[in-house]
Amino acid sequence: MSATERTDVLVIGSGFGGAIPAYHLAAGGAEVVILERGPHLTAPDFTHDLRLGSYTRIVDLVQGDGITVVAGNCVGGSSVVYFAASLRAPGFVFDRRGSLGHRLWPSTLTRAALDPWYDRVEEALPVAEQSWDQVPYPGGLFAAACARAGRTCNPVPVAVDLARCTNCNWMLNGCHFDAKRSMLLNYLPAATAHGAEIRPLHEAQTIAPATTPGYRYRVSYTQLDAGDYRLPVGVGAIEAKTVVLAAGALATPVLLQRSAPLLGGVPQAVGRYFSGNGDRVSIADVDEGKVRDLLGLERAPGIPYQGFPIGKPIGSMSYDRLDPATAEFTRFSLQQIYFPGITDLLAQATDTPATSWFGVRKKEMRARWPSWLSVLAMTEDDNEGVFGPPPPTGSSTRVATSLCLSTLSYRPTANTLRGWAAADAEARAVLERDGLARVRPWSENPAGSVSAHPLASCRMGDDPATSALDERGELRGHPGLFVTDGSAVPTSLCVNPSLTIAALAERACPGIVESTAEAGVRVRYGAPAPR
């Protein structure tokens, strides 16, 4: 049996939800250890090539029943692979009632209450406003189409150092130029500067009561092989006074499900109410001639800089349908987004009799790939995702380096379908006007919608029956066990979620520090934004 280690605070996961508490706890004087399932890579490792291994070592494709989710698997979590669109959630989101018919966010949480925490994250990352000159060609094209259709469109704020950005559009590989402000550049180095220890390739498996007096939890983990994450190469356990669980919305509930017998039960909302942020992707197959004639724009031949694959992946978006006066499930944003070629297999030819990922129709669609303008709608879904019983280890069954089978089931309700239909109609109204493009939404059939924004699977709220966490982010009935990742966010947000996840993690920190101090650790809250 391996020896048990001890630390003041154990953080599981190193994305936004893990890195932010790790920094504040370490800066406040606590001993902090971070367990991270994925490898620790930095800018020189993030290469520009289409080799499968370049993506698969840091990005997981997680296949559930009715949904496919993309997520990061490395130190820094999804912040390393994300596209850095950094937006505050609209105020109405915090009043959402969903089909349960009562307010889903804690009553203490409003947009105004979260604004000071958004301020901190925006300062720490930092977030930059793009001018139209900095928005890449497809973002300008989408904006021009919106304007022609009588809609407004805005440059998207991004957590990118615009002076360093080369517009290479390889964000999914990790940023080779350290322009994308991932957790690798701010909270994590600041945490390690204050003594926090990051352990990559360490996958937490269970959380149980501690055996050492004065300690509250014992976390058992598996060490993973760097070349094949399916292979365990060691085991161990760490006891901690406080545990911060931030393994992401696909992993946090599964870890708690597996730990439930050891912990004497977990709230029934664990593993329920998952939201894919209402993500709905469409491919607009653009007629380049109409772009020239109707919009007065042109991709100059031989100048790849003006092609769709060049630039930052997210350039512009329309907020017109984020009207708080309209009914829930009909509000959404529409965002121009670029997906690298490797994700083409997810695109579906949905205007054929049978939706197809393969075959002639898909080949015909694929042939026009250079003219695909992708549009992401972020709608109000109905928190309909549910996790089945946990697999023996990990959060899903890893069948290949980055291909995982999850027990997550997602069957969109009529409410969600209504939102997607409204978003599809709006995308068509903007982009199909006068034959500018042909819009094909990815389907919601049982093989799946696609999301890069997993949320709400261990959510906070006031109602113990439908929320696993109290308003401080503490797991009900388990003092000193906090959840600070996307799983804590109660509902879809109608915009990209990272800034809200980060702001909620910042907001949870004073409570985590207080709880840790109550457990006998000399720690205090008050560190400035990391530099």
Ligand SMILES: Cc1cc2nc3c(=O)[nH]c(=O)nc-3n(C[C@H](O)[C@H](O)[C@H](O)COP(=O)(O)OP(=O)(O)OC[C@H]3O[C@@H](n4cnc5c(N)ncnc54)[C@H](O)[C@@H]3O)c2cc1C
């Ligand atoms: C391709 C892509 C593009 C995106 N673009 C945007 C965007 O432009 N704007 C935006 O706002 N959002 C974007 N997102 C979403 C955003 O990145 C996520 O919502 C956010 O990073 C999630 O933060 P988190 O802390 O909840 O989880 P994560 O950042 O996913 O962190 C969880 C970490 O826990 C680790 N882990 C899991 N299980 C275990 C375990 N058992 N033990 C130890 N470690 C474990 C994982 O490896 C991971 O590193 C994008 C996501 C993707 C995948």
